[in-house]
Amino acid sequence: MKIIELKEVNKYFGVGNNKICALKNINLSVDKGDFVAIMGQSGSGKSTLMNILGCLDSFSSGSYKIDGIEVANMDKNAQAELRCRTFGFIFQKYNLLTSLNALENIALPCIYYGMNDKTRVEKAKKLLSDFELENRSDNKPNELSGGQQQRVSIARALINGAEIILADEPTGALDSKSGEMVMNIIKNLHKKGHTVILVTHDKNIASYANRIIEIKDGEIISDTMKNSVLHKAQKERLIDKKSRFDYIRYQIYESFKMSLKAVKTHKMRSLLTMLGIIIGIASVVSVVALGNGSKEKIMENLNSIGANTIIIFPGKGFGDKEASKIKTLKISDAKIFSKLSYVDSISPNIAAQGLIIYKNKSAISSLDGVSAEFLEVNNKKLQIGRKFNVSEVETAAAVAIIDQNTQKEIFGNNSALGEIVIFNRQPLKIIGVMAQEDNFGPPDVNLNIYTPYTTAMYKVLGNHEISSITIKVSDDINSYLAESDLTKILIALHGKKDFFTMNSDSVRKMVESIANTMTILISSIAVIALVVGGIGVMNIMLVSVTERTKEIGIRMAIGAKRKNILQQFLTEAVLLCLMGGIVGILLTMLFSFLFNNFIDDFKMILSLDAILIALFFSMTIGILFGYMPARNASNLNPIEALARD
Numbered sequence: 001m002k003i004i005e006l007k008e009v010n011k012y013f014g015v016g017n018n019k020i021c022a023l024k025n026i027n028l029s030v031d032k033g034d035f036v037a038i039m040g041q042s043g044s045g046k047s048t049l050m051n052i053l054g055c056l057d058s059f060s061s062g063s064y065k066i067d068g069i070e071v072a073n074m075d076k077n078a079q080a081e082l083r084c085r086t087f088g089f090i091f092q093k094y095n096l097l098t099s100l101n102a103l104e105n106i107a108l109p110c111i112y113y114g115m116n117d118k119t120r121v122e123k124a125k126k127l128l129s130d131f132e133l134e135n136r137s138d139n140k141p142n143e144l145s146g147g148q149q150q151r152v153s154i155a156r157a158l159i160n161g162a163e164i165i166l167a168d169e170p171t172g173a174l175d176s177k178s179g180e181m182v183m184n185i186i187k188n189l190h191k192k193g194h195t196v197i198l199v200t201h202d203k204n205i206a207s208y209a210n211r212i213i214e215i216k217d218g219e220i221i222s223d224t225m226k227n228s229v230l231h232k233a234q235k236e237r238l239i240d241k242k243s244r245f246d247y248i249r250y251q252i253y254e255s256f257k258m259s260l261k262a263v264k265t266h267k268m269r270s271l272l273t274m275l276g277i278i279i280g281i282a283s284v285v286s287v288v289a290l291g292n293g294s295k296e297k298i299m300e301n302l303n304s305i306g307a308n309t310i311i312i313f314p315g316k317g318f319g320d321k322e323a324s325k326i327k328t329l330k331i332s333d334a335k336i337f338s339k340l341s342y343v344d345s346i347s348p349n350i351a352a353q354g355l356i357i358y359k360n361k362s363a364i365s366s367l368d369g370v371s372a373e374f375l376e377v378n379n380k381k382l383q384i385g386r387k388f389n390v391s392e393v394e395t396a397a398a399v400a401i402i403d404q405n406t407q408k409e410i411f412g413n414n415s416a417l418g419e420i421v422i423f424n425r426q427p428l429k430i431i432g433v434m435a436q437e438d439n440f441g442p443p444d445v446n447l448n449i450y451t452p453y454t455t456a457m458y459k460v461l462g463n464h465e466i467s468s469i470t471i472k473v474s475d476d477i478n479s480y481l482a483e484s485d486l487t488k489i490l491i492a493l494h495g496k497k498d499f500f501t502m503n504s505d506s507v508r509k510m511v512e513s514i515a516n517t518m519t520i521l522i523s524s525i526a527v528i529a530l531v532v533g534g535i536g537v538m539n540i541m542l543v544s545v546t547e548r549t550k551e552i553g554i555r556m557a558i559g560a561k562r563k564n565i566l567q568q569f570l571t572e573a574v575l576l577c578l579m580g581g582i583v584g585i586l587l588t589m590l591f592s593f594l595f596n597n598f599i600d601d602f603k604m605i606l607s608l609d610a611i612l613i614a615l616f617f618s619m620t621i622g623i624l625f626g627y628m629p630a631r632n633a634s635n636l637n638p639i640e641a642l643a644r645d
Helices: 046-051 078-084 102-113 116-129 146-158 176-192 243-266 265-301 331-338 372-377 390-394 402-410 453-461 479-494 504-547 549-557 562-598 608-634 637-645
Strands: 004-012 020-031 035-039 063-068 088-089 164-168 193-199 211-217 219-225 309-314 343-358 361-370 380-383 397-404 420-423 427-435 448-454 468-473 499-503
Touching: 004 046, 004 193, 004 309, 020 046, 020 219, 035 046, 046 164, 046 193, 078 088, 078 102, 078 402, 078 549, 078 562, 088 146, 102 116, 102 164, 102 243, 116 146, 146 176, 146 193, 164 176, 164 309, 164 343, 176 193, 193 211, 219 380, 243 265, 243 343, 265 504, 265 562, 309 427, 309 479, 309 504, 331 343, 331 468, 331 479, 343 372, 343 402, 343 453, 372 468, 390 453, 402 427, 402 448, 402 479, 427 448, 427 453, 448 453, 468 479, 479 499, 499 504, 504 549, 504 562, 549 562, 549 637
Parallel strands: 035 193, 035 211, 088 164, 164 193, 361 448, 397 427
Antiparallel strands: 004 020, 004 063, 211 219, 309 468, 309 499, 343 361, 343 420, 343 468, 380 427, 397 448, 420 427
16 A cells, blocks of 8 residues: 655756756655665755655645645645654754753654653653663763664654654764664564665665665656565554643643753853843832832821821912911911811911020020820820820910920930920920931931920910911811812901912822822833843844754654744743743842841832732743744744754
8 A cells, every 4th residue: 555655746946047956757656564765876866855755845846645645735734743643754963952861852752742741751761772772861962872873863753653764864974883783773663564765875775675766866767676575564553632722731831841941951041031131120120119118108208297187378389479478377267177077186387496595505496386286187206205285285385395306406315304495585394205207308407396386476476377277187088178178168267368278188199199100100211121131032032043943953853843843932932031030020029128128218119019010021021022033943944954053
């Protein structure tokens, strides 16, 4: 029964005047179980014929059928399937992958077949034993002799139960003893029922065959049958029980393993490839962490004026030059506001500058006249002492609370409680010291004293004018609605709008918006580093494809489909970018740890969302910039790739 049929097959190279005929009107048929030797000198076309028979190369015209199926009607994937399941190649130069050991080289075709790990390892070990190589399973090709490498190549050709063995000058690179051993192996394969087609220029090698075909200048000039012994095929039929989903999942898993091995094999190149991604990811995550930290610090400072806090100032707004001339805010306004149901606490504010004197020390300080609810309204705390009570406010008691700056400047390490200071010739008794506030940005170096607003009005300044009113709205009340209502009431009281308000929530949202905008802006700049890194990945992968062209050809020859090659190189690009992303995140974590331990002003706050988004972006970069090199690899012509050194 004929397994191979060629009719009027022609093969041309070049076009126009440069067109060369490599094969001319080839008519050839091969029966199952036959042993055919194709002889000819270099350039006669015998290797071209072999490549066409093995579906590594295409023919220009004619008909080529395998088991009655026209090869010309098959797409590239179907031809790859033939190479995987029907053909077994034995090359003159062995064509083993240098990064894999003997066992892995033998088992490689099983990956494209879809065979699981356990089964393919068992089959590979058996073949190693059959070819007396069981003690060489872990050796790389450069650790094997020529004869051993060729035996590994033969074992690889057999592992998928190849029905047709195609041997291209199988002894051409071997010494006579090794060559004889290889030919005996091939002869035994024929006896086991494999159809063997051997290409050689050596008559002694050709003598092993049943049938000798001689080719010259692309034409068959003789076809001699020595004997007609055909051995019945004993080919092991491999059964693929995997569902399509399982097969795809398996291929992805194997692509990942092969990509990981490729990364390990070329460590320095992989590191350089990842470098741009590492920098880009580290930049993005660090910027977001710094933005989160600074935003939280700013929010803490805003909270120092209290949540749901509204401050009323005279004038049209900040920067109003006429604001100092407007004296319409009164204590009575504050008292009316204090009676509103949604007002939690309130404090009129009176500001003054003056000289504070204690014993032989003096300094310029600020004095703030406030209410008994001052601490609650402004979300401040005492370190030691107590706050004003209502009675002290009503009687304009000469008491004061000082801040930490005043404590350090005037009293040093001594306790200020109970001491008397003079402010603008008015004696004040210290009853409390404010706790230290952790402010973001430049520290406040002013000396601040707080007294009851009545004390400031009647005993220090001698007038009834107040500079602002701070109102804390109940937590369950919308501050914007409260602000609107307060504005209406005050307009009614004053007969006009001679004031403006500052809502802490408005300021908070504005600051948050600014902080978010800055984070996005800086992150966008950092993303450019990612894109540059992605371009670097693409360039390195393109170089990698060029360097590994021979490897790609070998994989295609033993059954890898285009999608397998595409998947492997794309997986490798994604893996490199993902590893770069992980390293970038780890570096950011290290930097964040060091930053938070040495910088006190604010902390870097790592965001899980930012980390996950960064990883997603790194994978996306791998896909986008790895696709072109992967596609280029998958589109290589198998025979041209194999010919590349």
